[in-house]
Amino acid sequence: MNISYNWLKQHVNIDSTPEELSLILTNTGLEVEALDVVQSIPGGLDGLVVGEVKTCEQHPNADKLRVTTVDVGASELLNIVCGAPNCRTGLKVIVATVGTTCHPLTGEPFKITKSKIRGEVSEGMLCGEDEIGLGTSHAGIVELPADVAVGTLVKDHFNIQDDYRYEIGLTPNRADAASHLGVARDIAAYFRTNIKKTDLSAFQPGEEVGTAVVVADTISCPRYSGINISGVQVGESPDWLKEKLNVIGVRPINNIVDITNYILHDLGQPLHAFDADKIAGNKVIVRTAKEDEKFVTLDAVERILSTEDLVIADAEKPMCIAGVFGGAHSGVSMETTNVFLESAYFNAVSVRKTSKRHGLKTDASFRFERGTDPNSTVDALKRAALLIQEIAGGTISSTIKDEYPVEIKPFSFHVSYANVVRLIGQAIPNEEIKAIIVALGIEVASETAEGLDVLVPAYRVDVTREVDVVEEVLRIYGYNNIELKSQIKASLNTVEKPDKEVVLNQLADLLIGNGFREILANSLTKLDYADDSETAVKLFNPLSSDLDTMRQNMLFSVLNAIEYNQKRRNFDLKFFEFGKTYALDGDGYKETQHLTFAISGREEAEQWNSKKGNVNFYTLKAAVDTIVKRLKIEGIQIQDAPSHHFAYGLSYLKGQKCLVSFGAVAHANLKKADVEGQVFFADFDWDVLMKIIRKNNIQYKEVSKFPAVRRDLSLLIDENVSFDKLQFVAQKTERKLLKEVNVFDVYKGDKIPEGKKSYALSFILQDEEKTLTDKQIDAIVQKLIVNFEKELSAEVRG
Helix, strand or coil: CEEEHHHHCCCCCCCCCHHHHHHHHHHCCCCEEEEEEECCCHHHHCCEEEEEEEEEEECCCCCCCEEEEEECCCCCCEEEEECCCCCCCCCEEEEEECCCEECCCCCCCEECCCEEECCEEECEEECEHHHCCCCCCCCCECCECCCCCCCCEHHHHCCCCCEEEEEECCCCCCHHHCCHHHHHHHHHHHHCCCCCCCCCCCCCCCCECCCEEEECCCCCCCEEEEEEEECCCCCCCCHHHHHHHHHCCCCCCCHHHHHHHHHHHHHCCCEEEEEHHHCHHHEEEEEECCCCCEEEECCCCEEECCCCCEEEECCCCEEEECCCEEECCCECCCCCCCEEEEEEECCHHHHHHHHHHHCCCCHHHHHHCCCCCCCCHHHHHHHHHHHHHHHHCCEECECCEEECCCCCCCEEEEEEHHHHHHHHCCCCCHHHHHHHHHHCCCEEEEECCCEEEEEECCCCCCCCCHHHHHHHHHHHHCHHHCCCCCCCCCCCCCCCCCCHHHHHHHHHHHHHHCCCEECCCCCEECHHHCCCCCCCCECCCCCCHHHCEECCCCHHHHHHHHHHHHCCCCCCEEEEEEEEEEEEECCEEEEEEEEEEEEECECCCCCCCCCCCECCHHHHHHHHHHHHHHCCCCCCEEEECCCCCEEEEEEEEECCEEEEEEEEECHHHHHHCCCCCCEEEEEEEHHHHHHHHHCCCCCCCCCCCCCCEEEEEEEEEECCCCHHHHHHHHHHHCCCCEEEEEEEEEECCCCCCCCEEEEEEEEEECCCCCCCCHHHHHHHHHHHHHHHHHHHCCEECC
């Protein structure tokens, strides 16, 4: 959800800078995911000043050019060559001085430099509209009023102000904050100030009856308000309105539609405008659709409705899917002159089911399915009607129709001061608790020394119990203001051995020490990411199509985190996560705990003295082996990793159980998550891991007093012989004295027979009780050679 800083100021006085407000919003529970500067005109007219042409003479070497001197308020006049036909002495103009960057409507920005044009020095540019993004005219330079002071910044003359756009990660429970007014309420509560009241005194209803309204389904539509506005002129919206919408990423369409969008994002109340002349029978009927009733929506798609869909219909046909999407026939067009404006409160469950059934997600459905304010429909209608009068020249020609048979009351319950303090865990004065509650717009019906009887507005659909009010008090009081106690006491009956939490923290510390960062991803994801759609755990009423399935794998969680960082120019990434996957298992469900980590980008940050390149499979393998060695897991078998996740990789098995699979992520998965470059991923089955290390008995062992010895062998072997086979034969040959087997060189080429490869192996030998003799060492090496030749048909090269 996008929110404009300047727009917020229309609702509440803000002294904080945009950056300070970003932190305040996040601390109060409205997490700011991004803060961007937005300019209504590209470049914001920065560096442009008002100048006056003092002299204007014919260029000696060009018929269409003039040589001018221009006063910009500096100590000396500027010499500027200009080709505009309307350039003349005494004209007030816009001047781009040397060093200024101009942002034209089309093409790339360009910087003004001192130059010679046909032999005459030019120290700037006299600007036309299109050259600085101010308009589309290319007829000549901009002519400013004669009373504008020389040296005035052009951005000040045109009152051009930068705005700031907050991208807020709105949680599903905060439907009340899905508007500028809603966010402003939180700001007002934080500063204990008041929301500015909107002046609706200019609203005067008409005298005509207007379009009749009949609500046939009051369960799905508890309130429906409407009004007629006649004689409108549909056209382009004024600049201020287009700028408001552009800042938050909403495309302007026409003045009527733009006003409805403006009210939606301003007050959180969706509106819909109908062409009143297209309403058959001059009657609006709110009813359920007929089974298999056909309806063409604004996107020109014919949809088949059911009796579970609520529609806004006229006397003959549906005109709109209530709360979701308008119809192609009844919407406002450039020929519209009379408008019927709708402002309603729809049942959240009904809208959500319809939205999901038809796969339609709109700004209106986003708000209706989370819960809007049933008591704001008329005020929103009045505000929109006044704007239509002002901008589109219409006349309010009817009274307001307001079908509201059963008033929706505030939530009423008791809040105990003692419970607030007990749940928050810190003493907060009663006066402070009450002040926060009142600042949040919650009415205090009565008060005692022990607590408050409160009336919570109906638009706060997430605050229906005492504990909800406690949460509200805490977020406005500030999570950071809660002191952490020096001791945390807990009562535990049994501790599983090994303690999962201890092992988890040890491995987390190990990974963090190796440059990894922990992520916590949502267990909800989209079905497209599932390994097997048949066993995927799907939600009955998902929040969105992107959150409709419990994750079946951990891969796409980390890929989404990598994609998010890459789009913010963070490419050198090392992430790890502890989490669960979910799947159907017969008639029940199966949860599996995982430890996963992923790497991408460079092995080290780019530095002049570092020659390391990008991470690779062996960087990942080193991290996996570090975990395995840290947990003293031995006797690993190796096989290829599953191909549905990896382009190539390995799996470590212990017995018949797969402990970990790791490798390079398959290109198809990278593309699905929109990730650039290579990603290497490892997935430990945490449940298997814990079973394996349960039998480990890690004991202290004194460092040997006797030296280790290294011997090397170069073996010529078949191309299909892997290192783990060599390692297995070596360890079987000498179990006691052979401590390590490593490969330090691999060669394939024209100097060895086809189908063969050369491995250079190192063997570390050590006796814990005495120093090895050459005779013992040579005997072990000879046994190794014999067994390599016998079992793997190896040839010793040296």
